[in-house]
Amino acid sequence: MKHLLLYCRPGFEGECAQEIEARAAEREVFGFARLKGNTGYVLFECYQESDSAKLLNQLPVSKLIFARQMLRVAPQVLDMSTEDRLNPLYMAAAEDLPECGRLWVETPDTNEGKELNRLCRSIATPMKAFFKKAGKLTAKENDDKPVLHVCFTGTDSAFIGYSQPKNHYPHLMGIMRLKFPKDAPSRSTLKLEEAFHYFLSKTQREKRMESGMNAVDLGAAPGGWTYQLVQKGMMVSAIDNGPMDQKLMDTGQVKHVRDDGFKWLPKKRNVHWLVCDMIESPKRVANLMCDWFIGDWCVEAIFNLKLPVKRRFHTVEECLEIIYERLDEAGVPYRLAAKHLYYDREEITVHLSRK
Ligand SMILES: C[S@@+](CC[C@H](N)C(=O)[O-])C[C@H]1O[C@@H](n2cnc3c(N)ncnc32)[C@H](O)[C@@H]1O
Known part of the structure; x- marks a missing residue:
């Protein structure tokens, strides 16, 4: 796993990419960021495999202004059949995936992502059972262990990886959702x-x-x-x-x-x-x-x-x-x-x- 996946607000992929390159270089980690506008994520590829783990452990996600979340991921899994998404995801990551204490099935924060919400909801339970059986998820949820993330980018494509419990934003998709107070004078x-x-x-x-x-x-x-x-x-x-x-x-x-x-x-x-x-x-x-x-x-x-x-x-x-x-x-x-x-x-x- 030599990639880090960073979630950001759609439209801010350029800033997120510039920032991870700068912060990584300060830690003598070199690589390059791949991005596509309005996708809501940036993929940072480290030249050295071990460097993605170094950043995951040593670069506080709170120091990144434009990234909502930072995970270490396997290369994007593409062309999954709708019959079986679990095996290809497992195969992509199994070697490097630690035992995790929780599973988050996510999407980027885009309109396309919203259309995948139903898939995420329906796959979460069988996916949990599958990864528990494979020894990659604890039987009981455990917040001291890494979080296993599966981020669907399409019905047939996804990233799989993990974040560290002491270095992640503890909310699904890196988003804290708040309810608008009815009597507040503005959405601000x-x-x-x-x-x-x-x-x-x-x-x-x-x-x-x-x-x-x-x-x-x-x-x-x-x-x-x-x-x-x-x-x-x-x-x-x-x-x-x-x-x-x-x-x-x-x-x-x-x-x-x-x-x-x-x-x-x-x-x-x-x-x-x-x-x-x-x-x-x-x-x-x-x-x-x-x-x-x-x-x-x-x-x-x-x-x-x-x-x-x-x-x-x-x-x-x-x-x-x-x-x-x-x-x-x-x-x-x-x-x-x-x-x-x-x-x-x-x-x-x-x-x-x-x-
Ligand atoms: C985005 S709005 C603030 C919204 C407010 N925080 C809310 O939650 O309702 C920006 C405000 O800044 C005010 N503003 C801009 N320049 C200002 C200045 N130099 N002195 C005082 N107010 C200023 C504007 O009048 C406007 O009401």
């Missing part, structure tokens, strides 16, 4: 909800999102992100020239300030959370976030970097570089993580926190 609310779940553990969420905390939402209207903060019991300054949702205002937890998010600052240094979803140049937003951290105006921030049409990967690298350089120079101790989340579109989400 799901972006911040997903970010809170993705970047913070349950314990961290309980500790760091307490009732009564102060938060600032830059570019808040109509209030989808403010809604999330209000739900946690926070007091929110919502900065935007646009109108805020009346129900949110009625909670008494929101102060709407019609001002420029690049100029406004709180009166006191008592803000824990800064969130920012302004549709503005990503470099400008990156610099603004640095200003807030260097000025000690907040403890943690979650913000979007809106991506341009071209050079998206380079823009992300440039923005993160601005943050690293400015915060290092100012001696601000921080943690930074970034991800192209499921509910993000032409943007990525960044979590920056003071250490």
